[in-house]
Amino acid sequence: MHGNSLPQLGKNPIREVIAELAVDEKVCLVTGLGMEMPGLPPSFQAPVVGTSESARVPGAAGSTYAVPRLGIPSMVLADGPAGVRISPQRKNDSNSSYYCTAFPIATLLASSWDIKLVEQVGRAMGLEAKEYGVDILLAPALNIHRIPLGGRNFEYYSEDPLVSGKMAAAMVKGVQSQGVGASVKHYVANNHEWNRNTINVVADQRAMREIYLRGFEIAVKEGKPWTVMSSYNKLNGTYTSERNDLLSEILRDQWGFAGFVMTDWFGGRNAVAQLVAGNDLLMPGTARQQEILLEALKDEKLDESVLDKVIENILGTLQKCPVFSGYQYSDNPDLKGNAHIARTAAAEGMVLLQNHHGALPLAGKIRLGVFGNSSYEMVTGGTGSGDVNKAYSVSLLQGLDEAGFSIHGELEKSYPGYISAETAKLPPRQPFTVPARIPERSLPDDEINQIALDTDVALITLGRNSGEFADREITGDFDLSQAERQLLVSVADAYHRAGKKVVVILNIGGVVETASWRDQVDAILLAWQPGQESGYAIVDVLSGNVNPSGKLATTFAISVDDYPSAQNFPGVVLEEAEPNDFTAVLAAKAAEVVYEDSIWVGYRAFNTRKVETAFPFGHGLSYTRFSYGDLRLSSGEFIDELTASVTVTNTGKVAGREVVQLYISAPPGTLVKPASELRAFGKTRLLRPQESQTLSFVITTVDLASFDPVDTMWIADVGEYTIEIGASSIDIRKTEHFQKTEASRIPV
Numbered sequence: 162m163h164g165n166s167l168p169q170l171g172k173n174p175i176r177e178v179i180a181e182l183a184v185d186e187k188v189c190l191v192t193g194l195g196m197e198m199p200g201l202p203p204s205f206q207a208p209v210v211g212t213s214e215s216a217r218v219p220g221a222a223g224s225t226y227a228v229p230r231l232g233i234p235s236m237v238l239a240d241g242p243a244g245v246r247i248s249p250q251r252k253n254d255s256n257s258s259y260y261c262t263a264f265p266i267a268t269l270l271a272s273s274w275d276i277k278l279v280e281q282v283g284r285a286m287g288l289e290a291k292e293y294g295v296d297i298l299l300a301p302a303l304n305i306h307r308i309p310l311g312g313r314n315f316e317y318y319s320e321d322p323l324v325s326g327k328m329a330a331a332m333v334k335g336v337q338s339q340g341v342g343a344s345v346k347h348y349v350a351n352n353h354e355w356n357r358n359t360i361n362v363v364a365d366q367r368a369m370r371e372i373y374l375r376g377f378e379i380a381v382k383e384g385k386p387w388t389v390m391s392s393y394n395k396l397n398g399t400y401t402s403e404r405n406d407l408l409s410e411i412l413r414d415q416w417g418f419a420g421f422v423m424t425d426w427f428g429g430r431n432a433v434a435q436l437v438a439g440n441d442l443l444m445p446g447t448a449r450q451q452e453i454l455l456e457a458l459k460d461e462k463l464d465e466s467v468l469d470k471v472i473e474n475i476l477g478t479l480q481k482c483p484v485f486s487g488y489q490y491s492d493n494p495d496l497k498g499n500a501h502i503a504r505t506a507a508a509e510g511m512v513l514l515q516n517h518h519g520a521l522p523l524a525g526k527i528r529l530g531v532f533g534n535s536s537y538e539m540v541t542g543g544t545g546s547g548d549v550n551k552a553y554s555v556s557l558l559q560g561l562d563e564a565g566f567s568i569h570g571e572l573e574k575s576y577p578g579y580i581s582a583e584t585a586k587l588p589p590r591q592p593f594t595v596p597a598r599i600p601e602r603s604l605p606d607d608e609i610n611q612i613a614l615d616t617d618v619a620l621i622t623l624g625r626n627s628g629e630f631a632d633r634e635i636t637g638d639f640d641l642s643q644a645e646r647q648l649l650v651s652v653a654d655a656y657h658r659a660g661k662k663v664v665v666i667l668n669i670g671g672v673v674e675t676a677s678w679r680d681q682v683d684a685i686l687l688a689w690q691p692g693q694e695s696g697y698a699i700v701d702v703l704s705g706n707v708n709p710s711g712k713l714a715t716t717f718a719i720s721v722d723d724y725p726s727a728q729n730f731p732g733v734v735l736e737e738a739e740p741n742d743f744t745a746v747l748a749a750k751a752a753e754v755v756y757e758d759s760i761w762v763g764y765r766a767f768n769t770r771k772v773e774t775a776f777p778f779g780h781g782l783s784y785t786r787f788s789y790g791d792l793r794l795s796s797g798e799f800i801d802e803l804t805a806s807v808t809v810t811n812t813g814k815v816a817g818r819e820v821v822q823l824y825i826s827a828p829p830g831t832l833v834k835p836a837s838e839l840r841a842f843g844k845t846r847l848l849r850p851q852e853s854q855t856l857s858f859v860i861t862t863v864d865l866a867s868f869d870p871v872d873t874m875w876i877a878d879v880g881e882y883t884i885e886i887g888a889s890s891i892d893i894r895k896t897e898h899f900q901k902t903e904a905s906r907i908p909v
Contacts (some may be wrong), residue, residue, distance in 0.1 A: 169232035171485065175476050178231050187468045188454045189226040190475060191436060191544050193446030194235070196426065213866035218294045219259075220248025222426070222444040222546065228361070233476065234484045236296040238344070238423075238444070242267050242316040243692065244540045244549035245290045245298065259492065260552035261289060262499040262693065263541050266670055267301065267328070269510035269689035271318035271714040272781075274820040275844050282506050283335020283343075283500045290341045292494035296482035297342040298386055299546070301332040303376045304352050304392075305763055306671075308714045308726040309537045310633045312354035314669030315543040315690060319714035320763030322372055322779065323839050326379025333384030340483055342387030345380050347425055348412070349373050349401060351392035354632045355731035356752040358428070361395040364756040366870035367832070369396075370909075371760050378416055387420040387478045390441055393428045404430035408439035415909050421474040433457045441471035453665060496552070500694055507691035507698035512711035513684070513782040514675070520618075520662040520683035520782060524707030527617040528567040531558065532652055534601055535624025537576045539695040543670050544628030545593045551693045557622060557666070560696030564704050569616050576602065595628045601644035606651055613655035618662050620703075621652055621682075625669040626690075632731060633671060635721050640674045652680045666699060676719040676775040685795050687711070694705045705784060710818040710844070712781035712889065716763050719775050725758035725766045764890045765835035779822050779839075779889035785813030785850070789821075799865070799882070799901045805841075806857040807886050807895060811848035819845045822887050823858050825865065828880025832867045837885055840864040860884070862905045875907040880907075 166191075168177040182190070217224075218237045227235035232541060239342050240246035245261040264270075264286065268280050283301075290298045302313070306320040318325040329345060336343040350362040350373050364373065380386065389412060391402035401407055402424045412418045423442040432450040433444055443450050457463035479485055513521065523529075536557045561568055564752040583599035590596050601623075615618070623645055627633050641649070653663045656849030662683040667673065670690045679685060686709070691698050721727050758766065764778035790808035809819050821844070824837035841858035848854060865882060866875035879901055887893040 166760050167230055170367050170476060171232060171480055176469075176471050178233070178476065179472055181231055182228065182472070184458060184465070185455065186226070186228055187465070187472060188451050190228070190233075190472050191442060191454070191468060192450050193223045193225055193442065193444045195447065196445035213643055217705055218247055219251050219909045220246065220550070221295060222246070222299055225442070233479070235481055236482055237294060238297040238483060239290060239295040239297055240299045240546040241549070241701050242300040242547045244286060244551070245293060245295060246546065246549055247293060247295070249550040249552070257492070258552065259293065260496065261293070261549050262496055262503055263509045263549040263551040263554070264503045265510055265692040266542050266547070266690045267316040267318050268315055268670065268715065269507060269691060271324055271328050271510070272512050272689065272711040273506065273510035274324070274714070274842055275509055276327055278506055278509055279328050280330040280335040281502060284333040284338055285502045287336035287339030287341045289494040289499060290336070291339050292490065292491045293482075294490040294492070295341060296484050297344055298336050299344045299346065299390065300336070301329045301343065301380075302547070303329040303380060304347055304350070305373055305376070305762060307352040307758075308721070308724050308730050309639060309672035309715070309718075310635070310721065310730065311352055311671065312627045312632045313543070313545070313547065313629060315552065315627060316547040320716060321714065321839055322375035323379070323754055324714045324842070325376035326383070329376060329380035330384035333380060333386045337385075337387065340481070340488070342420075342478065342482060343384070344388040344423065345377060345384070345386045345392045346390035347391050347392035348377055349392060349407065350396055351394050353731055354630055356734075356749050358393045359749045359751050360732060361398060361752060361753040362756065363397055365759055366873075367868045368756055368759045370868035372762050374411065381412065381416045381418050387481060389418060389420065391422055391424050391428060393425050400429040402440045403431055403434040403438050405438040411909075415441065420478050421471070436463070436467050436471055438506045439471075460600050484703060489793050490773065503692045504694035504698050504701070507694055508701045508707040510689065510704070510711045511691070511699070511702050511709055512687040512713055512780070513655070513702075513709040514687050514717070514776050514780070515679055515685040515780050517683045518662070520664055521686065521703060523566070523618060523703050526567065528569065528615070529561065530569045530612045530616040530619045530652070531561070531572055532604075532619060532648060533622035533624070534576070536598060536622040536666075538580055538672070539622070540624045540626045540668050540689045540690050541692050541695050543626060544595050546629065548628070554693045555696035555740060557620070557696045560698070560700035563697060564700045564706075566700075569612055593629055594633065597624055598626070601642060601648055603644055604651070606655070607656045609651050609655045613659045613661060618664060619652050619656045620666060621649060622666040622668050623673070625671065625673065627670050639672070639721055641678065646678065648880065649678055649681055664703070668695070672715060674720065674775070675717060679775070681799050705815070708784045708815055708817040709781065710820065712820045713776055714778070716767055716774055716778045717776040718767070719773060723772055723774070725761045726756070729755055729757055760835070765838065768890055769836040777889050777891045779820070779887065781820065781889070781893070783817045783819070785811055785815045785817040787819040788812045788818070788890070789886060789894035792884065792897045794884070794897050794899055797899050799899050801862065803860045803899060804857055805860060805884050805886070805897070806855055807903050808853050808855045809845055809848070810853040811850055814850055816847050816849050818847055820854050821845070822886060822889070824885040824890065824893070825860070826883040826885065827865065827867070828878060828882060830878030830880065831867060831876055834867055837890070840891070865901065866905065866907055872906070874909060877901065877905040879904050
C-alpha cells in the first residue's frame with residue numbers, strides 16, 4: 162500500500178497497521194528510544210536502529226518509537242510516585258521553568274486511609290503530567306514493606322496488601338481520569354534495593370498470592386491501569402520480566418489486564434524471553450536488545466507473530482494517550498492549586514503517635530525552641546525516580562511563621578549557618594543517590610537550659626532520607642544516632658525541669674526506632690516526608706487547624722530484629738557471575754534472598770505471635786475521642802456475602818475524623834492463619850462533637866479465604882468466624898461472630 166492508501170492507527174484495525182510495519186520497525190516499537198546515562202557501555206546507550214532525537218519532554222524517563230506514515234506517534238513516559246519528574250529547565254529557554262508539584266510520599270498517603278483523597282492527588286498528578294506533554298506516569302509503586310530497611314519504602318504504601326491495593330487503585334483512577342496512563346509497579350517482590358537487578362527472591366506460592374501479588378491484583382482489577390511495570394528481580398530463579406505465569410497467566414488471564422507490560426529500566430536479561438513471556442515493551446531500549454531481537458528473528462528463534470502480539474498491546478494503549486488525540490498541552494499546569502492539594506493531603510496522612518497530657522495542639526501563639534537540622538531543612542521526599550524537581554519546599558520555620566508562632570531568635574540564626582557549613586564538607590552528590598546526612602547539631606547544655614527558660618515548648622525534628630540502589634542501615638538510621646539521642650535527652654531534661662513540654666516531629670520516609678526514647682518526650686508527630694508544603698502542613702496539625710486522623714499503615718517495631726524478615730535480610734551473595742553489562746556497571750552481584758517469613762509480614766506476625774510493638778499497625782491518635790456503637794451483621798450465617806455496620810460518634814470537644822478498621826479471624830482449618838487480617842476499612846467524614854456516622858462494610862467469600870498452594874485455589878473453611886472492628890489492629894472496640902456452614906473453593 163502507498164501514499165494515502167496506507168492504513169492509519171485509529172482509523173484502520175490495528176492488525177492492518179501492524180501488517181504494514183517492516184521488521185526493523187517492529188523491533189523499534191518494542192524497545193524504547195534509549196537513555197543517555199554516563200558510565201553505561203555503548204550497547205546500552207541510544208539504540209542503533211531508530212531515532213535518537215530528544216524526547217519532547219526533557220527529563221522524562223523515556224519515550225517510544227514513532228512511525229508517522231502509519232499514524233503512530235511517540236509516547237512519553239515520566240516518573241513518578243510522588244509527582245511528575247521532568248527537567249525544570251530547558252536549553253534555549255532561560256525565561257521559563259517546568260517545575261512540578263512534590264506531593265507527599267506514598268507511605269503518608271496510605272496513612273490517611275482516605276481513598277477519595279488519594280484519588281484526588283492522582284487527578285492532580287495526572288493533569289500535571291498531561292499539561293507537560295506526558296502520556297504515561299510511572300506510578301503508583303506498591304511493593305510491600307517487608308522490612309523497614311527497604312530503600313524505596315517511601316515510594317510504597319504499606320505492609321498490608323489490602324491497603325496497598327486500594328491506595329494504588331485510587332491513584333490509578335485519579336491519574337487516568339485525566340486521560341493519562343498509570344503504570345503499576347514493580348511487579349513483583351521488589352521489596353528492597355540490595356543487588357536488586359540480580360537478586361533471586363525465593364518465595365512460596367501462598368506468600369506470593371496472599372501478600373505480594375494481592376495488592377497488584379486489587380490495583381489491576383479495580384484501577385484498570387493502562388500499563389504494568391515488571392520488576393528487576395528474579396522470582397524463584399527466573400526474572401519477573403521473563404515469567405509467562407506472572408505476565409500472561411496471572412496478570413492477563415486471571416486478572417483481566419488489558420494494557421501493556423513494560424520492563425523497569427534496563428531490567429531483565431533475555432530480550433527474546435521477555436517478549437515471549439508477555440513483557441511487551443523493553444525500556445528504556447538499547448542497541449543491544451534490538452540487535453538480539455533482529456538476530457533471533459533471522460535465526461527463527463523468535464516468531465514474528467510474538468512481535469505482532471505485543472505491538473498490538475502497545476498500540477491499543479497508545480490510542481488512549483494525549484499524544485494520539487493531538488492534545489495541545491500548555492506547559493502551564495495549575496501548580497498553585499496542586500500545592501493546596503499537596504498541603505491538604507500531607508496533613509491528612511500525618512500520624513499522632515503519642516500525646517501525653519495534651520501537649521498538642523500547641524496553645525495560642527506561644528514562643529518555641531526549634532531544634533534539629535530537619536526543622537530548618539526538611540526532607541520533602543525520597544531520592545531517585547521517586548524524587549520531584551520542585552520549585553520550592555516549605556521549612557518548618559516558614560510554617561510556624563505563617564501561623565504566627567514566635568521562634569527563639571538565636572536558634573533561628575545559628576542553625577542555617579551550621580547546616581550550610583557542614584553541607585559544604587560533604588563530597589559531591591552523585592545523581593539519583595541518597596545525599597549524605599550531616600551530623601545532628603550539638604548544643605551546650607547551658608545554652609539549651611537558657612533557651613528552655615526563654616521559650617514555652619520545644620520542637621525537635623528528626624529527619625531521614627533514602628532512595629534507590631541502597632537499603633537503609635540500622636545504626637544511625639533505623640536507630641537514632643548518638644548525637645540525636647544526646648539532643649533529645651538534653652532538650653527534654655531542660656524543658657521538663659522548667660515544667661514545659663517537648664514535641665518530636667519525625668520527618669522520615671520509613672520506620673525508625675522509638676521505644677527507647679519515646680517516654681522522654683511528651684508528643685510525637687509522625688509527619689513522614691510530606692512534599693513541598695511540608696512546613697505548612699505540619700503546623701496545620703501542630704496548631705490544631707487540622708485534627709490529626711492518620712493511622713499507621715506499617716508497624717513500628719521495637720527493634721529491627723522483631724521483624725521476621727530480618728532473620729535473612731538482605732540475602733546472600735552467590736558465587737556465579739551475572740552476565741549482564743548493565744548490572745556490571747552497577748557492581749551488582751548474583752544474590753538470593755529466601756522469604757522464610759512467608760505470610761508472616763508486619764502485624765500478621767506481631768499480633769499472632771504476641772510480639773510487643775512500639776506502635777501497632779493501624780495506630781493513630783486524635784485531638785478528640787470516638788466511641789463505637791454496636792457492631793451489626795446482616796446475618797449470623799455467611800452465604801455468599803455479609804454486611805457489617807458500626808456507628809462511630811465523636812464524643813470529644815473538637816471536630817475530627819476516625820479510621821475504622823475491620824479485621825477477620827478465621828476458625829482452625831486446612832491452613833494455619835494469622836490471628837486476624839485486615840479485610841476492610843473506612844474513614845468517617847469530619848464529625849462535629851457528638852455527631853455520628855454509620856459505616857458499612859461488605860464481606861465476600863474472598864475475604865474469608867486463604868490460598869492453598871497444593872490445590873492452587875483459594876479456600877474458606879467451615880466454622881465460626883469473628884469480625885473485629887477496631888481503632889488499630891490491637892485496639893479492638895467491637896466483636897461479632899458468624900457461621901459458615903459450607904466450605905468454599907475459589908479458582909484463581
